Each structure stands twice: as structure tokens, then as C-alpha cells.
Amino acid sequence: xxxxxxSREEARQRAGLLDVDSYRVHLDVTSAPDPAAATFASTTTxxxxxxxxGAATFVDLLAPAVRSVRLNGRELDPAEVxxxxxxxxxxxxxxxxxxxAADCAYSRTxxxxxxxxxxxxxxxxxxxxxxxxxxxxxxxxxxxxxxxAPFTFAVTAPAAWDVRSxxxxxxxxxxxxxxxxxxxxxxxxxxxxxxxVAGPYHVERDHYSRELPDGSTLExxxxxxxxxxxxxxxxxxxxxxVTKQGLDFFHEEFDYPYPFGKYDQAFVPExxxxxxxxxxxxxxxxxxxxxxxxxxxxxxxRANVILHEMAHMWFGDLVTMRxxxxxxxxxxxxxxxxxxxxxxADTRYRxxxxxxxxxxxxxxxxxxxxxxxxPITADIRDLEDAKLNFDGxxxxxxxxxxxxxxxxxxxxxxxxxARQYFxxxxxxxxxxxDLLGVLERTSGRDLTAWAGAWLxxxxxxALTPQVTVDAEGRITExxxxxxxxxxRPHRVAVGLYDRDADGALVRTGRVELDVTGAxxxxxxxxxxxxxxxxxxxxxxxxxxxxxxxxxxxxxxxxGLGELSDDLARALSWSxxxxxxxxxLMPARDYVALVLRFAGQExxxxxxxxxxxxxxxxxxxxxxxxxxxxxxxxLAEGALRELRAAEPGGDHQLAWARFLAQSSNTTEHLRLxxxxxxxxxxIDGLDVDQELRWSLxxxxxxxxxxxxxxxxxxxxADNTASGRRQYTQCLAARPTAExxxxxxxxxxxxxxxxxxxxxxxxxxxxxxxxRELTAPYTERYFALLERVWAERTIEIAMxxxxxxxxxxxIDAPTLAATDAWLTGHPQAAPALRRLVLECRDDLARALxxxxxxxx
Numbered sequence: 001x002x003x004x005x006x007s008r009e010e011a012r013q014r015a016g017l018l019d020v021d022s023y024r025v026h027l028d029v030t031s032a033p034d035p036a037a038a039t040f041a042s043t044t045t046x047x048x049x050x051x052x053x054g055a056a057t058f059v060d061l062l063a064p065a066v067r068s069v070r071l072n073g074r075e076l077d078p079a080e081v082x083x084x085x086x087x088x089x090x091x092x093x094x095x096x097x098x099x100x101a102a103d104c105a106y107s108r109t110x111x112x113x114x115x116x117x118x119x120x121x122x123x124x125x126x127x128x129x130x131x132x133x134x135x136x137x138x139x140x141x142x143x144x145x146x147x148x149a150p151f152t153f154a155v156t157a158p159a160a161w162d163v164r165s166x167x168x169x170x171x172x173x174x175x176x177x178x179x180x181x182x183x184x185x186x187x188x189x190x191x192x193x194x195x196x197v198a199g200p201y202h203v204e205r206d207h208y209s210r211e212l213p214d215g216s217t218l219e220x221x222x223x224x225x226x227x228x229x230x231x232x233x234x235x236x237x238x239x240x241x242v243t244k245q246g247l248d249f250f251h252e253e254f255d256y257p258y259p260f261g262k263y264d265q266a267f268v269p270e271x272x273x274x275x276x277x278x279x280x281x282x283x284x285x286x287x288x289x290x291x292x293x294x295x296x297x298x299x300x301x302r303a304n305v306i307l308h309e310m311a312h313m314w315f316g317d318l319v320t321m322r323x324x325x326x327x328x329x330x331x332x333x334x335x336x337x338x339x340x341x342x343x344x345a346d347t348r349y350r351x352x353x354x355x356x357x358x359x360x361x362x363x364x365x366x367x368x369x370x371x372x373x374x375p376i377t378a379d380i381r382d383l384e385d386a387k388l389n390f391d392g393x394x395x396x397x398x399x400x401x402x403x404x405x406x407x408x409x410x411x412x413x414x415x416x417x418a419r420q421y422f423x424x425x426x427x428x429x430x431x432x433x434d435l436l437g438v439l440e441r442t443s444g445r446d447l448t449a450w451a452g453a454w455l456x457x458x459x460x461x462a463l464t465p466q467v468t469v470d471a472e473g474r475i476t477e478x479x480x481x482x483x484x485x486x487x488r489p490h491r492v493a494v495g496l497y498d499r500d501a502d503g504a505l506v507r508t509g510r511v512e513l514d515v516t517g518a519x520x521x522x523x524x525x526x527x528x529x530x531x532x533x534x535x536x537x538x539x540x541x542x543x544x545x546x547x548x549x550x551x552x553x554x555x556x557x558x559g560l561g562e563l564s565d566d567l568a569r570a571l572s573w574s575x576x577x578x579x580x581x582x583x584l585m586p587a588r589d590y591v592a593l594v595l596r597f598a599g600q601e602x603x604x605x606x607x608x609x610x611x612x613x614x615x616x617x618x619x620x621x622x623x624x625x626x627x628x629x630x631x632x633x634l635a636e637g638a639l640r641e642l643r644a645a646e647p648g649g650d651h652q653l654a655w656a657r658f659l660a661q662s663s664n665t666t667e668h669l670r671l672x673x674x675x676x677x678x679x680x681x682i683d684g685l686d687v688d689q690e691l692r693w694s695l696x697x698x699x700x701x702x703x704x705x706x707x708x709x710x711x712x713x714x715x716a717d718n719t720a721s722g723r724r725q726y727t728q729c730l731a732a733r734p735t736a737e738x739x740x741x742x743x744x745x746x747x748x749x750x751x752x753x754x755x756x757x758x759x760x761x762x763x764x765x766x767x768x769x770r771e772l773t774a775p776y777t778e779r780y781f782a783l784l785e786r787v788w789a790e791r792t793i794e795i796a797m798x799x800x801x802x803x804x805x806x807x808x809i810d811a812p813t814l815a816a817t818d819a820w821l822t823g824h825p826q827a828a829p830a831l832r833r834l835v836l837e838c839r840d841d842l843a844r845a846l847x848x849x850x851x852x853x854x
Contacts, residue, residue, distance in 0.1 A: 004085050004383070005382045005383050005384050006133065006143060006144065006382060006383050007381060008323055008324075008325070008380060008382060011146070012323070014057055014058075014142065014144065014147070015146050016051070017050060017052060017055055018048050018049065018051075018057060018142065019049045020046065020047075020048045020049075020147045020149035021048055021149060021150075022046070022047045022150050022185070023044065023045070023046050023139075023141065023149055023152065024151075024152045024154070025043070025139045025151065025153050025154070026041075026043045026153075026155070027041070027042055027138065027139070027153070027154070028040055028155075028156040029126060029198060030158060030177075030178045032106065032124050032126055032198075033124045033158060035117065037106070038064070038105060039103040039104060040103070040104055040113070041101070041102075042063070042101070042104045042139050042140075043100070043101045043102075044099070044102075044139040044140040044141070045099050046059070046096075046098045046100075046140070046142070046149075047096070047097050048096050048149075049094060049096070050092040050093065050094060050095075050096060052092075053092060053093055053094045056089060056090040056091070056092065057089050058086040058088050058089060059140050059141065060085070060087075060133075060136040060140070060141055060143040061085070061102060061136050061139075061141075062084070062085055062104075062112075062134075062137045063102040063103060063105065063137070064105055065078075065102065065103040066078040066100065066102045066103075067102060067103065068101045069087055069098075069100050070098070070100075071089055071092075071097075071098050072096055072098075073097075076089075085136075098140070100140035102139075102140065104137060105137070106126075108753040109272075109792045109794050109795050110271060110272035110754045111129060111134045111137060111792050111794050112128065112129070112130070112137030113127075113128050113137065113138050113196070114126065114129065114268075116268075116269040116270055116720070116753075119718050119720060119722075119723060120229035120718065120720075121228065123199065123200050123227070123228060124199060125200075125201065125227055126197070127196070127198075127271075127283055128194070128195050128196050128278075129271070129272065129273075129276055130191065130192045130193075130194065130195075131192045131276060131390075132324060132383055132387060133386070134192075135191040143192075144191075144323070145192065145320050145323065145429065146190075146320070146322045146323065147190075147191070148189055148190050148427065148428075148429065149188055150185045150186050150187060150188055150189075151167075151185065152183065152184070152185045152186075153165045153166070153167075153183045153196060154180060154183065155180070155181045155183075155198060156175065156179070156180045157181065157198050158179075159174065159177055159179045161179070161198050161200055162198070162199070162200065163181040163197070164195075164197040164223075164225070164264050164281050165194075165195060165197075165280075165281060166186045166194060166278060166279050166280040167183045167184040167186045167262075167280060168261055168262050169182060169184070170182050170184050186260075187259060187279075187427060189279055189317060189427075193316075194278065195283065196281075197264070197268065197281060197283065199227075201225040201226065201227065201228070202225065202227065202228045202230070202231040203223050203224075203225050204223065204224045204225075204234065204236035204237075204240070205221070205222065205223050206223075206240045206243075207219070207221055208220040208222055208243075208244050208263070210248070218251075220247065220261070220262060220263050221262045221263070222244070222262075222264075222265075223262075223263075223265070224239050224240055224264075224265045224267070225267065226266075226267040226286060226289055227286065230267070230286060230289050233289050233291050234289055235290075239265065239306065242307070242347055243263065243306060243310070245345040245346060246306065246341055247263075247310070248345065249307075249345035250310060250311065250313075250314065250337075250341070253418070254418055254419060255419045256314060256318070256422040256423065256426075258313060259313070259317075259318050260279040260313060260317070261280055262280050264282065265284060265306070266282070267285070267286040267289050268283050268284070268285070268286055269720055269755075270720070270754055271283065271286065272754060272794055273285070273390075274305050275305050275306075275308070275309045276309070277309045277312030277330075279317040282309045282310075284305065287721075288302045291688075291689060291690060291721060292691065293686060295604045295605075295608065295650040295653060295654055296604055296605075296650055297355070297604045297608055297650075300342070300349040300351060300352070300605065301355075301605075303347055303349050304338045304342055304349075304352065307342060308334045308335060308337065309334070311333060311334040311337035311338060311341070312330060312334045314422055315330050315334055315418075316329075316331075318427065319421065319422060319427075319429075319430055320428075320429050321431070322429040322431050324378075324386035325378055325379065325380045325431075326377060326432055327378070327386065327390070327394050328376045328377060328378075328398045329430060329431075329432070329435060331390070331394045331395050331398065333399075335398065335399035336398075336399035336402040339355075339356045339360075339399070351566070351603055351605060353540065353567065354566050354567050354605070355606075356399070356540075357571055358570040358573060358574050358606050358609055359605065360395075361540075362574060362577070363392035363396045364392040364393060364395075364397035364543070365392075365578060366392060366581075367393050368392070368393055368459060369459075369840075370836070370837045371837075371840055372833045372840075373458040373459060374393060375457055375458050376393060376394065376397060376455045377432050377456055384828060384829070384830035385829070387797070388834070393458075397543060400542075401454045404542050405439075407541055409442075409443035409447075410443065413439070413443035413444075414442075414443070416442040417438045417439040417443065420438050420441070420442060421434070421438045424438065436448075436451055449489075450489070453486065453488040453489060458486075459485050460543065460545055461482050461484035461487065461488055461544045461545070462482070462483045462484065462544065462546075462547050463480055463515065463537060463544045464481045464536075465478060465479070465536055465547075465548065465549050466479040466480075466481055466549065469530045474530065475525050475527065475528050475529075476526065477521060477525075477526060478494070478521070478522040478525035478526070478534065479522065480492070480515050480536060481518065481519055482515060482517065482518055482519070482520070483518075487517055489514055490515040490541075490544060491515075491542055492512070492514075492536060492541055492544075493510055493512045493537070494512075494534065494535070494536055495507050495509075495533075495534070495535040495536075495538030495568060496525070496528065496533075496534060496535075497532060497555075497563070498529075498531050498532050499532060499559075499562070504563075505532065505533060505562045505564060506564050506565075507538070507565065508531060509531065510538065512541075515542075532552070532555045533548075533555045533563075534548070534552045535568055535571065535572065538571070539567065545578045545582075546571060546572075546575040546578070547575070547579070548575065556572055557589075560572055560596075561596070561598075561600035561601065562600075566603050566606075569601070569603075569606070570603065573606060573609075573610060577590065577613050580848065581621070583844070583847040583848045583851040586852040586854065587617040587618065587621035587623075587630070587848060587849075587852045588626055588630060590613075590614070591614055594610050594637075595633060595634070598610045598637075599640075599641045604650045607651065607654055608654050611654065611657075614634055615662070617630075618630035618634060618767075619807070620809065620845045620848070621852060622852050623849055623853045624809075624849070625853075626852065631768075632664070635662040635663055635664055635668050638659040639659055639668065639671070642655040642658075642659055642682060643682065646684070647683045647684020647685070648684035648686075653685070656682070656685055656691060659671075659672075660694040660698045661694070661698070663698045664702065664768065669698065669702055669704055672698050673695075673699060675695055676692060676696065676699075689717055692713065692717075693717075693722070693725035693726075693729070696709075696729050697728060700733050700763075701732045701734065701768060701769070703735070705729065705733070707730075710726055710729050710730065711726075713726065720755070723756070724755050724756065724758075724759045728759040728760070728762050728763040730742075730763065731760050731761075731762070731763025731764050732762075732763040732766055734768075734769050735772070738763075739772050742760045742761075742764040743803075746761060746803075747799070750791060754798075757799075761798060761799070761802035762802075764802075764803070765803070765806070765807065767807060770807045773805065774805070774808055777808055777816060778816070780805060781816060781819075781820045784800060784820070784824075784831065784835070787800065788831045796831075800831065801834055804838040806841060806845075809845045810846075811846075813842060814839070814842055817835065817842065818839070820835065821835060
């Protein structure tokens with residue numbers, strides 16, 4: 001499998017042949033401020049050993065040009081050995097020195113070395129992002145996780161810039177209008193974990209100290225970076241406080257000193273993901289710097305990501321998976337630890353497990369029901385497979401299973417296993433068996449059956465209570481029915497809820513047991529009064545979809561908001577949403593629950609989740625004949641709750657945003673325009689810049705915003721965020737011309753940066769504009785293979801998923817999708833997977849609409 005898409009077998013063969021001793025990489029980015037400069041100079045020296053002298057191999061490089069290649073002093077002709085993605089190396093010695101000089105490209109897709117020019121002040125910023133395999137866009141390397149080595153970076157950059165990499169800098173030398181930064185060698189790390197951040201960044205500094213068990217003191221310099229124009233909004237004190245709390249927690253639990261010296265955290269523009277765990281130089285999307293008021297859920301989410309990335313310093317960076325099959329060895333652990341540490345590190349955020357149960361697991365449930373679902377330990381054939389497996393199974397399902405594993409083996413055995421794992425495999429690579437072996441040793445349990453059931457099989461089980469009662473209303477038998485292709489062992493709590501004297505639904509009984517097989521009797525429940533609600537998986541101990549018996553479901557219909565326990569209420573909301581997605585509850589019934597009880601929801605993260613799901617229920621799962629009525633009800637409910645919410649509070653802000661998303665009548669749009677103009681007012685509501693753009697999007701989608709008005713708003717907010725939202729507003733206008741312009745901007749040119757590609761697609765694909773986007777269905781299927789071949793995988797994934805006609809929920813669109821799949825059996829497996837998942841969403845929506853029509 002030649003080219004960009006390195007296969008697992010190629011990586012295995014190369015790892016068996018080579019050991020890499022060191023890299024030295026010099027990057028000259030002095031050209032970066034010049035927008036006409038497309039490339040930068042990259043010079044790499046790799047020292048490596050070969051176990052079979054005389055053998056051949058290749059080094060990876062994606063670059064417009066290679067200027068020279070020298071192997072062991074022998075000049076190789078780039079025209080002969082470089083094919084655009086690989087440099088062929090033959091006649092290897094036992095010990096080798098490879099020198100490659102290349103012109104590498106600045107990126108606008110967030111892959112490789114990304115370049116961004118700030119519209120506020122014209123300053124240029126650079127950062128790298130590589131996972132899973134884009135370091136080869138910046139320097140020549142052996143691009144696979146198990147060929148670790150120390151890296152020494154040197155960067156020549158404009159004199160006014162700050163430059164960061166994984167290690168501390170050892171020297172900075174002036175060279176005319178530039179400075180050269182020389183960094184210390186890193187510890188042995190994988191290529192995808194290396195990093196460079198360069199530009200006139202604003203820097204905040206702090207320090208962390210900790211006395212170690214041997215009496216020495218660990219000193220870690222801390223920094224937090226952002227663009228200068230964002231500095232007024234940068235709450236670095238809060239970010240660094242969570243950082244120090246996390247370092248305390250992980251040192252206490254892991255008993256292994258932080259191994260990478262310093263700890264930089266750079267918040268960078270146009271970032272494709274939430275964050276990346278580059279050791280010593282973590283990068284985050286700068287949307288975590290809040291220009292306007294956000295809810296507490298946003299701060300909690302940021303803290304979770306900070307702790308998630310910090311957990312990676314041990315799980316992923318210190319000990320790294322051998323190949324992407326075991327991606328879960330780092331991502332599942334980090335996802336689990338990010339939430340676990342929110343509470344364990346004594347941060348101010350106490351709702352982590354509620355957010356996890358209600359939102360994070362929803363991602364897993366959706367992914368796990370696709371026909372493309374896979375085990376947590378996946379079969380990753382190549383890099384395209386790897387890219388697609390950064391998904392809800394690898395992250396959230398894996399984290400759910402680890403939460404259950406902690407309960408199964410015991411907290412102390414689990415963390416003692418982690419401590420031994422780090423000590424045994426530090427700076428190396430592992431597979432699943434290595435971790436299981438350590439955990440079996442510390443827990444005394446055989447984990448073979450557990451791993452087989454939970455890590456090596458795919459799919460989600462549904463658990464349903466079956467309740468029989470006698471004439472006096474007492475339980476004669478309570479059983480748990482398990483459904484699914486694979487029946488697994490579940491450790492669950494069964495909560496029994498009844499109303500108290502004040503009418504609240506409170507837990508009156510709890511039974512914890514192991515559910516095995518298709519039917520498990522809850523013996524302890526026999527003889528108890530029949531409760532109003534039987535809640536399976538109370539406390540969210542296992543990974544499953546929760547179902548209800550008829551009486552329990554009726555209790556929720558009339559009293560879901562009266563559940564007094566936040567987690568039980570979040571689990572119930574999650575369960576009824578799954579019923580809606582599965583076509584077992586009419587979408588209009590789910591909307592009625594939201595309209596009836598969302599105003600009582602105290603957890604702001606859950607409330608915002610309900611808003612998203614209610615919009616999705618109307619747009620995707622409701623009978624089209626009822627859709628307009630559903631939209632009207634949501635808008636009326638949003639306005640009602642906005643007026644009732646506490647002035648200036650998080651709930652008021654959440655309902656204001658929901659109103660902006662839902663406004664579709666003359667009355668509501670008049671209020672939206674009044675809020676923008678200042679002629680209408682909601683007591684306590686600050687119509688700040690981010691809320692203004694939300695309101696302008698509502699007017700744009702309704703055809704009630706002129707181009708001149710939008711341009712005026714952009715002039716007042718000519719920032720990176722402002723440009724993204726302006727672009728989305730233009731694409732959201734309900735005209736054929738607007739849709740054609742958005743489509744063309746993305747499809748007919750590759751000049752748009754990743755952030756504006758995302759904005760164009762978001763504006764194009766609005767739920768209320770099905771008729772305008774329907775003509776693009778045929779064009780979409782016609783261009784898929786060309787897009788996959790010509791665009792980077794990051795941009796191709798956005799186009800394939802974003803432009804899929806998901807709102808054309810009808811049999812012809814389903815047939816067109818099936819026809820493409822049938823007619824393109826040889827298309828790239830990763831492309832087929834994306835289309836299959838879109839097809840499954842479409843079929844699910846048709847089933848849900850059929851349920852809503854009954």
C-alpha cells in the first residue's frame with residue numbers, strides 16, 4: 001500500500017528492521033509572515049540502526065520539494081528516491097546517518113505546520129499538529145508510534161517571536177532580523193507527539209513544585225499562551241490553577257514524577273480538535289478562551305480537557321501504544337481520567353460524572369450502533385483507519401468500560417496497576433496484553449473473560465426491567481432483561497424511586513448486582529412495594545442503554561423533572577433520548593418532556609444537551625407534517641423559559657441561545673432584532689458579541705439580515721471568531737445563490753482554511769432549508785472519490801460528513817446512498833465507512849419518523 005496511507009504491515013516490517021537513535025530537526029520559518037511564501041526550509045538528521053545490513057526501507061515525507069538526501073555520506077538523487085510521500089533508502093548499514101533537506105508547506109488545514117494571520121493586528125502565528133501521522137509534513141521521519149527516539153529541535157524565526165517545543169530551549173541566538181532557538185533533546189517519544197509553536201504569543205507564567213518520596217524536589221515551569229489579541233480575555237489564572245491541581249492529583253495517584261521537564265499550554269487558532277497531548281507543549285483550541293459570557297458547563301469542559309491531556313503525559317506519552325490498534329490504551333484512559341480527576345483533584349467542578357453520563361456516553365451510544373462499529377481494541381489496518389477511530393468508542397465507551405473495571409478490580413488495585421505499568425514500560429510501547437498482565441497481577445483477577453466481553457466485541461446492550469406484583473402491590477419478581485448481539489456481564493445498581501411527602505421522586509431502595517445472560521433476577525427486590533420508578537444502571541456503573549417498564553416510563557412522562565438526584569435525572573434524560581433515536585418513543589413526546597421539564601433542570605450542562613437534542617428531534621425524527629408545529633413549540637418554550645430564568649444566570653444565557661436557534665416566527669424574529677438593536681431588553685441578559693452573532697445567524701437563516709448589516713457586524717468584530725461567524729451567516733441565508741456560493745467555496749477551491757470550511761458547511765446545511773439543498777444530493781455522490789483523493793483527510797472528512805444530504809430524509813436519498821455504496825465497492829474503506837455511517841443516520845431518522853406518525 002504505497003503512498004500516504006502507511007499500512008500496519010509496512011509499519012511492523014519497518015519496526016522489525018530499524019531502531020532509531022535520534023533526530024535533529026532544523027526549521028527556518030522566517031518566511032512565515034509573508035503570505036506569498038508557501039514553504040519553509042526543513043533539515044533533518046536521523047541516526048538509526050538496521051538489524052539487516054544491506055536491506056532497504058523508506059522514510060516518510062510529504063513536501064513540495066526535496067533539495068537533498070544524503071545517506072551515510074552518499075548523495076541520493078531526490079528525483080529518483082522521492083515520490084512525493086516517501087524517500088527510498090537502500091543498502092543500509094548497521095549504523096546509519098540520514099540527512100534530508102526539504103521545502104515543506106505551511107498548512108491551512110490544521111495538519112502539519114499551520115499558519116494563521118490574525119485579522120486584528122496582522123500578526124502571524126504557527127503551531128504544529130500531527131496525530132496520527134502528519135509530522136512528515138514538517139520533517140522527514142519514520143512515521144509510526146513504535147519507532148520512538150529523542151528529538152532535538154532548532155527553529156529560526158522572526159526576532160520578535162516566542163518559540164516553544166517539547167523541551168526547554170538551551171540557547172537563543174540573534175541572526176539579523178531573526179533569532180535561532182536551540183532546544184534540549186527530548187526523552188524518547190513518538191514522532192506524532194513532537195511539537196513546535198511559534199509566533200508573537202502572549203505568555204503567562206507560573207511554577208509547580210513538589211517534594212518527591214526520595215527527598216528531592218520536582219520543579220516544573222508552567223506557561224499558558226494565546227494570541228496577543230486574545231490576551232484581554234485570557235483567564236490564565238484559572239487555567240494554571242486547574243493545571244496545578246491536576247499535577248498534584250496525578251503525582252499522588254501515579255507515583256511517577258512528571259517526565260517531560262516543563263509544561264507549556266498553548267491555545268492556538270483554527271485548531272481541528274479539542275487539544276493534543278504533545279509532551280511539554282500541549283496545544284488547545286483557542287475557543288477555550290471565552291470572549292463572551294459562557295455557562296459553567298464550558299468552564300467544566302475546559303478543565304476536563306486540561307486534565308485529559310495531562311493524563312496523557314503518562315498514558316500515551318511516557319508509555320505509547322505500539323500501533324493504532326491499541327489507541328484506546330491512551331484515549332480511553334485519558335477520557336476516564338479527565339472526568340475522574342475533576343473530582344479527585346478537588347477542582348471546583350463537581351458535576352463531571354453527570355456530564356459524562358448524559359453527554360459523553362451519548363457520543364459512544366451513537367457510534368456503537370453504526371454498522372461500522374468496532375471493538376474498543378480495534379483492527380486498524382492503516383493510517384486512514386486510525387484517523388477515523390478517534391471516535392466515541394475509543395474515547396467514551398472505552399472510558400465507560402474503564403470506570404466499570406475500577407469497580408470490578410478495586411480502586412487501589414487499578415491505580416497500583418497503573419503505577420507498575422509506568423515503571424515497567426516507561427519510554428516504550430505496549431499492547432493490550434501488557435496492561436492486562438499488570439492489572440491481573442495487582443488485582444489477583446483473571447481478566448481474560450472481561451477483556452473478551454468488553455474490549456474485543458462491539459455493540460451496546462439494552463437493559464430492561466421486568467416487574468411483576470401481587471394484589472397488594474408488592475414485587476413478586478424483578479428481573480433485568482439484557483438485549484444485544486453479545487450478552488456481557490454488567491455490574492449495575494437498580495434504583496427504586498417513589499415520591500416523598502413534597503412530591504419529589506427520591507430513591508427509596510437500591511440493589512447492586514451482577515447482570516449476566518439474557519435474564520437476571522433481582523432477588524433482593526422480592527416483597528418490596530412496587531416503586532413508581534425502577535431505574536436500571538443507577539449511578540451509571542456500566543455501559544448500556546436503559547429501558548423502562550410501562551409504569552416507570554409513565555412516571556417519567558409525568559414527573560421526570562421531579563427526580564431529586566442530579567445523576568438519576570441525567571440518566572433518565574439520556575434514556576428517553578435513546579428511546580427517541582431508536583424509534584421507540586415518538587419525537588413529539590420527547591419534545592413534550594423537554595418543554596415540560598427542562599425549565600426545572602438545575603444542571604446547566606444537561607440543560608444545554610436537552611436543547612440540542614430537542615432541536616435534533618424536530619429536525620430529524622419528527623413526522624415532517626408536524627415539524628413546523630414542533631419548531632413553533634420549541635420557540636415558544638424558549639421564550640417562556642428565557643423570561644422566567646434568573647436574570648444574569650447561566651440558565652438565562654442558555655435559553656437565550658436556544659431562542660436564537662429556534663426563532664422562526666415574526667414575533668420571535670422581531671424580538672431577536674430588538675435585542676440586537678437595543679430596543680428590546682430581557683432583564684439581566686447581556687447581549688455580548690458571541691450572543692450577537694447567534695442572533696444574527698437566526699436573522700440570516702430567516703432571510704431577515706442584509707449583507708450590509710452582516711458586513712457592519714463584521715466591521716465591529718473583525719476577529720478570527722467574527723470572520724467564522726460572518727461566513728456562516730452568509731451561507732445560512734435562504735437563497736439558492738447563498739447555497740451555491742457556500743458549496744463552491746468549499747468544493748471548487750482548496751484555498752479556504754479549515755475553520756472557514758467548517759463555517760461554510762454549517763451555514764449551508766441548516767434544518768429549515770431542505771428545499772434549497774436538495775439539488776446538491778446528486779452532485780455530492782458524484783464528487784466523493786475526487787474529494788477523498790485530492791484533499792487532506794481532515795478536510796475530506798468534513799466535506800463527506802458535512803455535505804451528506806442528511807436532511808433529505810426520504811426513500812430516494814436512502815436509495816441514492818445505497819446505489820453509491822453498491823457501485824463503489826473499491827472506494828477507500830475509510831470513505832465507505834463515513835458514507836455508511838451517514839446512511840445509518842438517515843435510515844434511523846426514517847424509522848423514528850415512522851414512530852412519530854403512529
